[in-house]
Amino acid sequence: MSQVMLNVNNIEVIYDDVILVLKGLSLQVREGQVVALLGANGAGKTTTLKAISGLLKVEDGEVTGGAIEFMGDRIDKKEAEEIVRLGIFQVMEGRCVFENLTAYENLMRQP
Template identity: 55%
Template sequence: MLVVELMLKLDNVEVKYLDAVLALKGVSLEVADGAVFAVLGGNGAGKTTLLKSISGILHTDEGEVTSGGIYFDDYRLDKLPPEDIVKLGIVQVMEGRRVLEHLGTEQNLLAGAHLRSDRAGVKRDLEKVYNYFPKLKALKRQSAGYLSGGEQQMLVVGRALIARPKIMLLDEPSLGLAPLIAREIFDVFKRLNEEESITILLVEQNVNAALSIARYGYVLETGRVVLKGTSSELLINEDVKEFYLGLSLSGKRRSYHDVKHYKRRKRWLG
């Protein structure tokens, strides 16, 4: 279905926390060069674990890839420390707008560029970030902790952008943002993908927004990929409609309350 070159590949990945909690139960997933990929799923589906296992920051949460492998070009990521993974060009933007609160906006961005040694390039990219997020320019010297939620989300995305990633892993960027701001930020993701040719792996609960910019999507449930397909396929899938978009068979909006009990409890077959 996809003819572009494969870039990132998860092969039957299993992740355990504290040697006890099985968070991913054999997830296989492929991310091709140059597109936006969406990972959808409810709470506890393992979406964040998936991203953390790729970026390598899993072990700070006492998690570990216990079987399977994560491959990026010729490298095996699940054996590398997070700093080496960032050097390879995979940068995760964590959930919850994790700015460096006590540093200024611009300092946050510059901290994102700490691996780069081309001063002029960093300066150019700083302007590029301000170009994508004009609001940030006016807030240059402001402590990042006092920015609004939307501005903080822009800042963390900008901080990832300035590291010149090949792949950006975005963890619920729309969480807790007003719909308009979320829209604005998703538009930037689309532009980043098209103009900077950054491959994006986007984890979202906001299915509509995610599939509107993604080419391909995976649906994750309790640690398994239960459904995958192109965005248009997923958008017309009855189960996706019903569980994530709140639409009934006839396409009308319908209250969750009216869904028959046995249907409400339906789970994806693994």
């Protein structure tokens, strides 16, 4: 089987020191894989992605348990700007797309 690139291992995420949103969440992404995260509104999909890309801090959220590894290195204590340089970034939801471009062209134009 191909190499595990991203390993989210048993993480816990808390907002504002008290609001427990993720508990015991694990997922792996192997080289060449496309992984979809499905769940009801409020289930914690965005929180999971923000934990991976280091964006929780701006919302007073924190990974308080478990570990996130990329290519074997811990990234859950790294700053977002370090993580983005490793090649992990988030394309935010919302209306920040160009209607007349294809999905691929839109992705290529994200900052």
